Amino acid sequence: MKDSPKVKAFSLEVRLTKLRLKHQTLKARIAREMKRPSPCSASLQMLKRQRLRIKDEIVSCAKRLQSLGHTTLAQREWI
Numbered sequence: 001m002k003d004s005p006k007v008k009a010f011s012l013e014v015r016l017t018k019l020r021l022k023h024q025t026l027k028a029r030i031a032r033e034m035k036r037p038s039p040c041s042a043s044l045q046m047l048k049r050q051r052l053r054i055k056d057e058i059v060s061c062a063k064r065l066q067s068l069g070h071t072t073l074a075q076r077e078w079i
Contacts, residue, residue, distance in 0.1 A: 005068055008068065009065060009068045009069075009070050012061055012064055012065045012068070012070075013065065013070065015061055016058065016061045016062060016065065019054055019057050019058045019061060020058060022054050023051060023054045023055060023058065026047055026050055026051040026054065027051060029047055030044065030047045030048060030051065033047065
């Protein structure tokens, strides 16, 4: 059985919220690492790559939500 558009939109909204939270968490981890006396460049590189992947997923998820007609959450500022 296919999901209804409302169920699909709700699932995307939940996913988008979780992705934004994960993005903020990574942003905070990067900031903490940068404040260390000798930041680990390998850790920073890994964290920044993860954050970029999450950002790409957020954009993709927001576009799918917009295509379903749910623009409020999809257009919300998140960075």
